[in-house]
Amino acid sequence: MSTTSGPRILVVDDDADMLRLLSMRLHAAGYQVSAVGSAEAALSQLAVERPQLVLSDVRLPGRDGLSLYDEIRGRHPSLPVILLTAHGTIPDAVEATARGVFGYLTKPYEPRELLDKIAQAISLSSAPVTGETADERWREEIVSRSSRMAELLAEARMVARSDASVLLRGDSGSGKELLARAIHKASPRARRPFVAVNCGAIPEALLESELFGHVKGAFTDAVANHKGLFQAADGGTLLLDEIGDMPPALQVKLLRVLQERAVRPLGSSQSIPVDVRVISATHRDLETAMASAQFRQDLYYRLNVVTLTLPTLGERREDIPLLANHFLHKLAGKYTKRVSGFAPEALKALAAAPWPGNVRQLYNVVEQVCALSTTALVPLALVQRALRVPGVEVLTYVEAKQRFEREYLVGLLKMTDGSVADAARLAGRNRTEFYRLLQKNELTPGLFKGDAQGLSPDDDRADATPAKAKDR
Numbered sequence: 435m436s437t438t439s440g441p442r443i444l445v446v447d448d449d450a451d452m453l454r455l456l457s458m459r460l461h462a463a464g465y466q467v468s469a470v471g472s473a474e475a476a477l478s479q480l481a482v483e484r485p486q487l488v489l490s491d492v493r494l495p496g497r498d499g500l501s502l503y504d505e506i507r508g509r510h511p512s513l514p515v516i517l518l519t520a521h522g523t524i525p526d527a528v529e530a531t532a533r534g535v536f537g538y539l540t541k542p543y544e545p546r547e548l549l550d551k552i553a554q555a556i557s558l559s560s561a562p563v564t565g566e567t568a569d570e571r572w573r574e575e576i577v578s579r580s581s582r583m584a585e586l587l588a589e590a591r592m593v594a595r596s597d598a599s600v601l602l603r604g605d606s607g608s609g610k611e612l613l614a615r616a617i618h619k620a621s622p623r624a625r626r627p628f629v630a631v632n633c634g635a636i637p638e639a640l641l642e643s644e645l646f647g648h649v650k651g652a653f654t655d656a657v658a659n660h661k662g663l664f665q666a667a668d669g670g671t672l673l674l675d676e677i678g679d680m681p682p683a684l685q686v687k688l689l690r691v692l693q694e695r696a697v698r699p700l701g702s703s704q705s706i707p708v709d710v711r712v713i714s715a716t717h718r719d720l721e722t723a724m725a726s727a728q729f730r731q732d733l734y735y736r737l738n739v740v741t742l743t744l745p746t747l748g749e750r751r752e753d754i755p756l757l758a759n760h761f762l763h764k765l766a767g768k769y770t771k772r773v774s775g776f777a778p779e780a781l782k783a784l785a786a787a788p789w790p791g792n793v794r795q796l797y798n799v800v801e802q803v804c805a806l807s808t809t810a811l812v813p814l815a816l817v818q819r820a821l822r823v824p825g826v827e828v829l830t831y832v833e834a835k836q837r838f839e840r841e842y843l844v845g846l847l848k849m850t851d852g853s854v855a856d857a858a859r860l861a862g863r864n865r866t867e868f869y870r871l872l873q874k875n876e877l878t879p880g881l882f883k884g885d886a887q888g889l890s891p892d893d894d895r896a897d898a899t900p901a902k903a904k905d906r
Contacts, residue, residue, distance in 0.1 A: 441556050442466040442483070446476045446490035446502065447518075456489065463549055471495075473502040474840075475876040481844040482881050484510065484584035486556050487536075492519035492526075503535055510585045512592060514555040518543070572620035575612050577760045579848060580750035586742060587616070593740045594620035599692075601677075601737050602715040604744030607794030610715040611675060613744060618671040623711055626670030629663050634679030642684055643700050646691070652701025664697045664708045671711045677737065678718030678729060689733045712737065747789040747796060752848035754785045757793065761800040762812070773807050779814040782860065785849050787821050840875045844882075852882035 443460055447453045448471045457467045468485065470476050473494050480488075488506060492499040499517045506515055516537035517530055530538045537551045572594075573587055593600055594617045602610040611630055618628045636644055643652075647662030663672060674680070680688065691697050692712065696705040714737045723729035747754065759775060766773045776784070789795055799820045803812045843857075850856035857879075858868035872879065 440464040440466060441486035442468065443552065444476060444479055444485040444488045445469045446471070446473065446488065446494065446499070448472060448491065448493075448495050452491070459545060459549075460489075460552075463552075465552075470876075472876065473497045473499075473505075476502060477505060478840060478844070478875055478877050479881070480506065480510065481581050481841065482848075484513065484581055484588065486514075487552060488513060488515045489552070490515065490517055492517050493521070500530060500533065500535075503530075503533065507534060509581075510588075512585065512589050514558070516548075516551055516555060518548075572624075573616045576609065576616055577757050578750065578753050579756055580745070580753050582745050583750055583753065586613075586744065590617050590742055591620050593617065593742070595622070597711050598739040599711075599737050600713045600739070601720075601741045602713065602744065603741060604715075604717065605746050605792055606717045607792035608744040608746060609793050610744060611673060613742065614671070614673045614713045614715065617713060618711075621671065621711065623670050627667050628671050628673070629667040630673040630675055631663050632675045634676035638681045638684065641681070642687065645684075646687070646697045646699055648700035649702045652699070656701065660699075662697060662699065664691065664710055665706065667710050668708050669710075671713060674712060674714040674737075676716060676718075677714040678716040678720055678723055682728070682730070685730045685733050689730065689736060692733075692736050747792040751785060752845045754789075754796065755781050755849055757796055758784050758800055761797050762804055765801050765804040769805050771804055771807060772810060773804055773812060774810045775812070776817070777811045777813050778856075780812050780817040782849075783814055783817050783821070839871070840877070843871060843875055843877055847877065847879060847882040850882075852879045854879050 443465050445453060445456050445460070445467055447456065447469075450471070453469050453471065457469045460467045468479055468483070470479055473490075473496055476488070476490065488503075490499045490502055494502065499519075503515045503517065506513055514536040516539065517535055518539050518541060519526070520541040527538045527540075536555045539548060539551065572591070576583070576587065578584070578587075590613060600614075600617065602613055604610050614630070615628055618624060631644065633641065643656075643660065643662065645662050645664060647665055648656050648660050650656055650659050674688075691708075694705065695709070696707045698705045720729050720734055720738075724731050724734055758781065762773060762775065765771075775781075784796070784799070791798070799817070802820045803816045806816060807813075842861075846857040846860050850860065854865055854868060854872070858865045861868060861871075863871070
C-alpha cells in the first residue's frame with residue numbers, strides 16, 4: 435500500500451486482475467486508492483469516505499457503471515466519474531457524456547491517456563493537495579466524518595477559488611458562519627479581513643450606518659466619520675447573516691452597492707470603491723419571501739450565484755459522538771474539569787436525540803453537562819437532564835428499515851467506531867443477524883475504525899469480520 439497523501443481515487447471493477455493492475459498504476463502515480471468489486475461496494479465505500487474521483491468499469495455485477503454514476507451524481511453532484519469499457523461504441527460515449535460522465539475510455543487505452551484524464555478531472559473538481567495538514571487547515575473548525583458534509587465541503591472548496599457570491603442555507607445552529615469562514619480561508623482573500631454581521635440583530639435605523647458607514651454630522655449622534663463594514667472588509671469577505679431579515683429599504687441600497695462595487699456613506703455625496711466578496715446566509719425560505727414581496731428578486735439573484743445547503747444535525751447523526759467529544763474536551767479546559775468522555779449510554783442518548791437546535795444546541799448541552807459533571811465520564815442521567823427528556827431509546831432496526839438500509843448500517847458503524855457488538859445492540863439485532871446485514875451490503879466494520887468516540891471497547895474490535903466473510 436502507498437503512503438502517499440495524494441488525492442484518493444475509488445476504483446470499481448469486478449475483474450480482480452484489472453483491479454489490481456489499476457491500483458498499482460495509480461499508486462505508482464502518487465494517488466491513494468480504494469478498490470472494490472461491485473457497484474454496491476462502491477456506494478458503501480462512498481458512505482465511509484468521499485474520494486476525489488471514481489474510476490469504474492461499465493460492466494459490473496448487479497448494475498452497470500452508468501447506473502452507478504446516476505446514483506453517485508444524485509448524492510455527490512461534484513464528484514467526477516470516469517468510465518472504462520471493453521465494448522464501447524460512439525452512441526454509448528455520447529450518452530455517457532450527455533449524462534455528465536467526465537470521461538469515457540475504451541479498452542485497450544494508453545496508461546498515459548488514463549492518467550492525463552484523471553489529473554484533468556481532479557484539477558477541475560478540487561483544489562490542489564499540498565499536504566494533508568495544509569490542505570485541511572481551511573476547514574479545521576468544522577468537525578465531521580459525514581459523507582454528506584464531505585460533499586458539501588468539496589463544493590465549498592471549489593467555489594472558494596472564485597469570487598462568486600454564495601448563499602448559505604440551513605436551519606439555525608447548523609454552522610453557516612463556520613462554513614462561511616472556511617470558504618474565506620480557502621479563497622485567495624484568506625489574508626484579508628473576514629467580517630460577519632447579523633442583519634436581523636441590528637435595528638433598521640443603525641444597520642445602514644453599520645454596513646455603509648457615515649460622515650460626521652450625518653445625523654445627531656454622528657460626531658465623527660465612521661467606516662462601515664463594507665469598507666472594513668475591503669479586499670476580504672463580508673458575511674451577511676440572516677439576509678432574509680434585511681428591511682426592504684436597505685435591500686435596494688445593498689443591491690446598488692453590489693452592482694456598482696462602491697459604497698456611499700450616510701451624509702456623503704462621494705462613493706468609495708470596495709472590493710468585497712459577499713457571502714449571505716439565511717434560515718428563511720427566500721422564494722416564499724419573494725412571492726410575498728418581502729425580499730427583492732433582483733437582489734436574490736445577485737446573492738444566489740451559488741447555493742450551499744447545510745444539513746441538519748439529524749441528517750448527519752454519525753457526527754454527534756465526534757462533535758460531543760470534541761466540545762467536551764474543549765470545554766473541560768474552560769471549566770477546569772477532569773472529564774475524559776461520555777458513558778456509553780450517555781453517548782447513545784446524545785446520538786438518538788432530535789436536536790432541533792442543531793450543532794449550537796448540542797454545544798449548549800455539552801457545556802451544561804461539563805459544568806455539572808463530578809465524574810470522569812459524563813453519566814446518562816446528566817445528559818437526560820440537559821436534554822430535558824425522561825429517557826432516550828435508540829431506534830430498532832425494524833423501525834429504521836423504511837430508510838435506506840445501507841445508510842442506516844453505515845451510521846451505526848460510524849457511531850460505534852466499527853464495533854459490531856455495539857452497532858448490533860443499537861440496531862436491536864444479535865451479532866449473527868447483523869453480520870448477515872453487513873455482508874449483504876458489503877460493509878466491512880474495519881473501515882470504520884480509528885477514532886474512538888467514547889463507546890466501550892469490545893473484543894470484536896480486534897477482529898470485526900467473521901471467518902466466513904474473510905474467506906469470500
